[in-house]
Amino acid sequence: MNDAYFTREGPGCFRPTDLVGGGWDPNEQHIAPVIGLIAHTIEVDRDSRGRNELQLTRLSCDILGTLPLEAVDVEITALRPGRTIELVEARVSHAGRDAVIARAWLSHTYDTSTIAGTTLTSIVPPHEVSEWDFGSAWPGGFVSSLEVRRTSATPGRATAWMRTDVPLIAGEQVSATAAALALVDAANGIAARVSSDEVLFPNLDLTAHLVRAPEGEWTGVDTTVTFGPEGAGLTQSILHDVSGPIGAVAQTLTVRPR
Structure with missing residues (x-):
């Protein structure tokens, strides 16, 4: 058993452990921890530039292809630097081939506590919900590492x-935001419409919007999966922590009967 999802091998190079093994193919990387890795490297780059006052409010990832369980490189570029907002791009590549291109909006923090609120309702807290054997529905090291x-x-x-009690990167402190974003891609499998034995429905992207940083170890999803009549689908989730809603996630699906 490994003690992290990734180990750092260089400034922008990370090697996955077996716990990153995917649900569609255990010999490929599950995109969930990769998305957490992207969020972490964006925040590390932000902090290295002295922009700690900027918060990650949107992360949009386009998944160009699969990744083997081998080292990947992550490159960060500030496309639109600014004092109050920044647009940052991350590229994850393997052997010189881009596999994920992500863009994130970072925005300045302000005190809006007196007007904060939402009409979204909280979901049943985790201590009132029974544990579910996620591994009975999906293979792979990543799924086996989660408590659901x-x-x-x-x-x-x-x-x-x-x-999960598995660190995202061995020996590195990771924010609650990056840790939560390393889990949310699993929503598509948690609320599957049909068995993966009958239909393939991988997601082509993932976009997360956050209205505040998560708190605590639990990440909640209130998820709906929709299949259209011609091979397209959509997974939509409201994200929660134990204090209530924190944002939303959408995943575009390609739906392919076996």
Whole structure:
């Protein structure tokens, strides 16, 4: 058993452990921890430039292809530097081939606590939900590393809580935001409409919007999966921590009957 999802081998080089093994193919990287790695490297770059007052409010990842369980390089570029907002790009590549291109908006923090609020409702807290054997539905090291508590689900609809005691990167402190974003891609499998034995439905992208940084070890998803009639699909989730909603995630699906 490994003690982290990734180990750092250089300034922008990271090697996955077996715990990054994917649900569609255990010999390929699950994109969830890769997305967490992207968020972490964006925040490390931000801090290295002395822009700690900027918060990550959106991360949009386009998935260009699969990644083997081999070292990857992550390159960060500030496309639109600024005092109050920045647009940052991250590229994850393997052997010179881009596999994920992500763009993130970073925005300045302000005190808006007196007007904060939402009409979104909280979901049942994790201590009131039974543990679910996620590994009975999906293979791979990443799924096996998670503790998942799921409410009674119907095809394409579920609420669930996830946490892991596996560090994202060996020996590195990671923010609560990056740690949460390393889990949320699992929503597509937690609320599957049909068995993966019958239909392939991998996501081509993932976009997360955050209204505040998460708190605590649990990340909750209130998820709906929709399949269209011609091979397209959409997974939508409201993200939660134990204090309530923190944002939303959308994943574009390619739906392919076997």
